[in-house]
Amino acid sequence: MQIETLNDRSRVIFRMIVESYLDNGDPVGSRTLSRHPGVDLSAASIRNVMADLEETGLIYAPHVSAGRIPTELGLRLFVDGLLEIGNLTEEERANIDIRCAGQGRRREDVLEDATNLLSGLCQCASLVMVPKTNAPLKHLEFVPLSAEKALVVVVSEDGVVENRVIDLPPGLPPSSLVQASNYLNSRFKNRTFEEARAIIARELADQKAELDSLTGKVVEQGLATWTGDDKPSLIVRGRGNLLEDVRAIEDLERIRRLFDDLETKLDLTRLLEKARDAEGVKIFIGSENNLFSLSGSSLVVSPYMKGDNKIIGMIGVIGPTRINYARIIPMVDYTAKVIGRIL
Template sequence: MTSPPISEITDRARDIFRLVVEDYLTSGQPVGSKALAQHDGINLSPASIRSVLSELEQLGLLAAPHTSAGRMPTTHGLRMFVDGIMQVAEPSAEERAAIEQQLAQPGPIEEALEKTSSILSDISGAAGMVMVPKREPRLAQMRLVSLDERRALAVLVGEDGQVENRVLDIGSAASVGSLEEASNYISAHLAGRTLAESVAAMQHEISSGKSALDEASASLVEAGIAVWSEDTAKRPVLIVRGQANLLDESALGDLDRVRQLLDDLENKQSIAELLESAREAQSARIFIGSENRLFALSGSSVIASPYRDRDGKVVGVLGVIGPTRLNYARVVPIVDFTARSLGKRIG
């Protein structure tokens, strides 16, 4: 069913519709005429309100669950609300400070992405999601530092200044000279390349016997290649935090829907593809319930916003996922602000 333009609905119907949606988003429960009659500024009898509710239901904007005499917004109704009625509330100073403080902390970019997902979950009360950037950073150098007789620390430095550490099992004792030689060899092949490009170049030289490395140093290089190649392959396309938020008290009466939503989240590739469709958006995009086939059963909503690097290039998308009764007016600007803050962190 196609919803009528908001301009074609009478002021009275518009006011009643807005109150139904706002009350539903707050409580998660259908809203009845008696509750609506208690709102300030609604000078209508419950009978008159029921008449308006019936009109809105006929327009496909509201629905009456068989277990209740109250009304709740349909997917079409929620779309009309967020596109034509909703007034967003900017994040509070405390929320902005909390987001910026978390993302300003130093550390690997993966930690920043995980913090972002957790922040979105904590503030929205839903599950937070962050797509891991596809773009591989250009690398500057890699150093191997001895930890003990069987382990070394691989320190990888990107051209953007990002530093990541991994522990290598070197299998046997390695001299300081071997570690230094391997470090110099690796760094020479990293300069200006991505990790994948560097690995390919080093593997070719070692396998073809063209490298001037001795056996011990070559083994260290191969150990470094292995750990970083494995790490790259295992990096997730999507980081999700806060799934437990989806199991609140209001979900107990609709466990099938919540179970389906959790199943949807397990299929991270499909969720990532949905987020990918928001890459070209200038601000947050809202996906509501059955508008997207992925949520045809769970009836969930996603609020997503792209985040950009210092050059304005989109490197990923973040957002929240939860029931359709998300507090859109509050969550939308939080998602947008978090996207801008993460972009500053990534550089």
């Protein structure tokens, strides 16, 4: 259904019902709507319009003799055709810039801060899909920090830079860090992490690495800091925000089901993978996706990209279907752009 199929009167009443629901979550009746400023219709006329909207499947009565609230179909029609998306203030943009900033930080730290920030700003749970790490490695270097610690810097062919701090064995000469770097770079060139690690593990086990024992320990420590996982992982934060507006037992049951959905990270990751090709923000409302068919939840996500516009992950928020779409959509969109620039 397109919003253009509704006449002007139906469109006005439909908008008011949806906006009232998104604002307070309560059903709204014809008498309340008739008292709304700018409405020049009797309660009886509004009831007739509401009956037509209910017949088309856009609104329904959750209880006998209650007012009306939008269906999931109605919410989709509203979001696609009537929603007026707000703009972020300069202060909000600056806050996101500052909280996510930090050139050269570990990718996981940037994404962790971004998800915590989004959950607080949107008062929902937030999630981010951390991209796969199976790109060939370009360069690795050990940078001494002190006599006991060194920074391991790894650059992959796709431009991702990651840092780890490792402990150094006692008595390690500075030249050993250079030797360890040269050794690993020669094995990593044009290979993925897993491919290089398999080669290095064999050479160390067979004592063919031509490294002294201390340098060999540095190499092992450096390898141990990376999992080499080629599967996308998921960070979820802010579940507690979903309990802030629980009003009834059925609300609590819905949240419990959503918590169960959030624990099913494999299914959620698959859902985010499906949204990777979206241009800009993608919105899933309720049973449009099987994962949320029981909890009645909405997911607002956006891809974050590298400088060449290649999508490397997804970030977004999840909450009840009556989330503040007008505020959350630009918040998710801008945060995705910021972390894309940083990463």
